[in-house]
Amino acid sequence: MTILNESGVPDVLSPLYAVNALAEMLPDAMVVVVGTRLETYLSRTLPADLFSNAKVQDSPKVLSVILDPEAPPEQGELASQLVEAAAGIRGVEFLLVVAGHSAELLGVNAEFEAHLASRRLSLQTKVVSPDANSPGCLCTDLEDRVLAALVEACPQYTPKPASSDSAAFKRGGFLGGLSLRGRSRADEAREDPVVLLGPSFGAGDELAGDLKRAGIEVAGRVPGTGSVDLPQIGEGTIVALSDPHLATVARAAEKRGAKVVRTLMPLGMDGTSRFIQDISAALGQDSEEPARSQEMWQRLERLRSRIRGKRVFFAGDTGFEVSLARFLANAGAVVLEVGAPRLDRKALGPEIQALGADVDIVESPDWRGQMKRIDESRPDLVITSPGLYVPLVARGHLCRSSLDILKSGVHGYEGARRILELFAQTFDRADALDSVHL
């Protein structure tokens, strides 16, 4: 295992890219981006340019406040704008203000303005910054900060003093009793609520389903169905993360006293299985997950055979690449290099270990250097960042954009099947195109 820090400028999308997805993820929230034209461009125009047909890239619940550098706003002016903006959209319970360095440089105290607006509208507000002062920004950074804010806003969990038996008794009923008997082993264990944190990319319910089949009930999720609908978090809650780069979220949960399970991401067969096992372990339960996942793995043999031996290069821009690479290596692919704009060694420790000794990780890769290495090693497939996609396709490489993979829903066992299917389709299509006599 080599981890090389290239100290380059990686090809990543701005965290502002995630604004539209965030607005959709939080149904009763409205997002206001405050800054110059650049922030508006990055959050509104660019996503539409990159994915011209995706409706979700243009959320109607996102508004931009463009400040005029020649006439910076007076104190309280921004608050009035926020009030007016929120009044225009029905059912807004939560106002998310995205304000970064540029607003700060123009003398805007976003916290103060949001507080003022919050008092006048009597709804919750939160200010987050999209900017980073350090290398390695990821397009998920904004999500990390927003979800951390939601975790802070969660009601405090206080463990019930009553034994789990009496709680089950209250639920009572014949069927209740039956299921109780069926899970007698679990009953002896603690019944700490499990909370899932992290954007789900559309497959969150599937992950909860996987956990349920393993006898683990998910008590709540952040983001849930709305910001008013937040689960209790506190001492005695078990927290699991669905994204490797949620350091702020993890810290917020730990501060509340929750136990954060450090494990593999629930991505791929191996990852989901370990994820479920480790949560079971945290709950003090035994797990039959290895056998179950083994059986499912067998059933995917047809897809695995399409991946086996393929040489894959991960350019790295979403932060999911280490986990994806680990899964593909597990499925028999040869991983040539994994780019990681930022390598959070604490969060990714289990992943890096599971990735195995033969794979190189390049931290903070320089995209021009990556292109050179890709040209030299000629991989069968490159999982590219957004800026490299077109140039690499033009050089004759078979490419998939990492965002396309994430969009398909990668979590859980079903997500693992989808990932393999996506790769198999990619190879099938490339074969079909190559066989056309031009």
Added chain:
Amino acid sequence: MIGPTPWTPYISNAGMRILRNTYEGPGSHGILRTVAGIKGVHSVLRALPSEGYFQAAFGAGERDGEPAAVTISPLMETPDGSLSPGDLERDLTRAAMNHPETETVMLVHSETSLLANEEAPSPTLPPHPETGQETKLVTCEQATAGIGELEAADLALEALVRAHATLMERSPEPTVNVFGPPLLNPGAAAEYAETVRLLTLIGVEVNACVPLGANVRDLSQLSQAWANVLLYREVGDSATLYLQDTFGTPRVTTPMIGAAGTGSVLRTIGGLCELDTNKIQRAIWSELGQTSKLPWFSRLIAPESLRGKRAAIFGDLTYTLGLGYALAREVGLEVACAGTYLEHLEQDFLFHTNSFTDQAFVTGNPEEAAARLEEANPDVLIGTRVEREVADTLGIPFLPLCAPAGPKAFVERPLMGYVGSSVLADLLEEALNRGQEKPKTSSREIPWTDEAMEGLEETPAFLRGRTRRLAEEYAKETYAGEITRDVLERSRL
């Protein structure tokens, strides 16, 4: 029946604006778009690590494979002694050293970087490794954090021209420089190609195409040309004015759109290049006979099919004016209204539109533009990709001919020149036929109840247009006979 209230302009607080979307990107984007089209110039974008995006935008828009010559110098704290990017002086030097094709380095500041007001270094860049020539460092001094994409592009091109152009002998045979649109403009390369074709036809050689396709040597030899043909005033205005003031090179500024516009440009160039007038006229007639089909289309089409037909145009300056002239004079369509989002060119725009429409307006707010266009109630709408929604609401044909228009087409078609006029004829014919087949299913005829109107009044001005459109669309979908308070509430988010 109560109709929706006419649009009342939303007066924002001093300078601050609240928008759903914008037409123009930031100034830094305009500069990068312009400079990335010039070979031998490497841009260094000084920006926060979270502000790097140009490669992605460039790849998605241009789709032709070469990465842009743009490097980011991240504005962040790096530990002392670190060799990672972030030290602007070193990053500028590296841009020159690591890219052997670099002859000039353009320092571009992102909006945040401009606001941070850091002192820009002016290192002496290493000379070109092969030619030994000095590597120039150019900055666009006038760009501020507040200006829009095209104004910044215009200033940056002037700065580049200023830094390179030298006084040279006029070429023995007549030549011109073509100042056209930058990268990511719809059909940009095709516009240059058509212009070059026509110039060759009248016997004028092209000295340089700027910015798209130029190289550093072209920039230094601009003063050889007999005239500057300004196809796209938005980006070439200041540069050509500078060349006029410094070297006395005259400018041709008529939009080369439509057969009349193109003929006028060619005749002007002929005059400036001291060509035989008869030869020019013969070339024009030959083109009118063979290539330019817009006048032919206008003669073929039955006058009744145009009677009462009204077009609305919204876009930048050149295309809005050029298409406006062509539609009004050459085709005979009534131009119900014309608008631009280029607020810095307001006076220029209003002065010229005066000759073909009574309803001209300037706004950078898509909501206001939508309201104005709806109010004009045209039969055909020409706009940027943002206006598609308006055309859908009105149920009328839509032609996205103005930037921003989305990714580059694989087969680029010009709108300028004689070929462009034929492309326009095809587009118009299709749009007008489409409009005829399908009776206008405007949702605007659905009446509003008093209560619903009150509800609409309560929404903030800048959201009113969208709220109204959503309600009307919702009413249409649900076959509601009128828009009640309930329909309004349910249609909202």
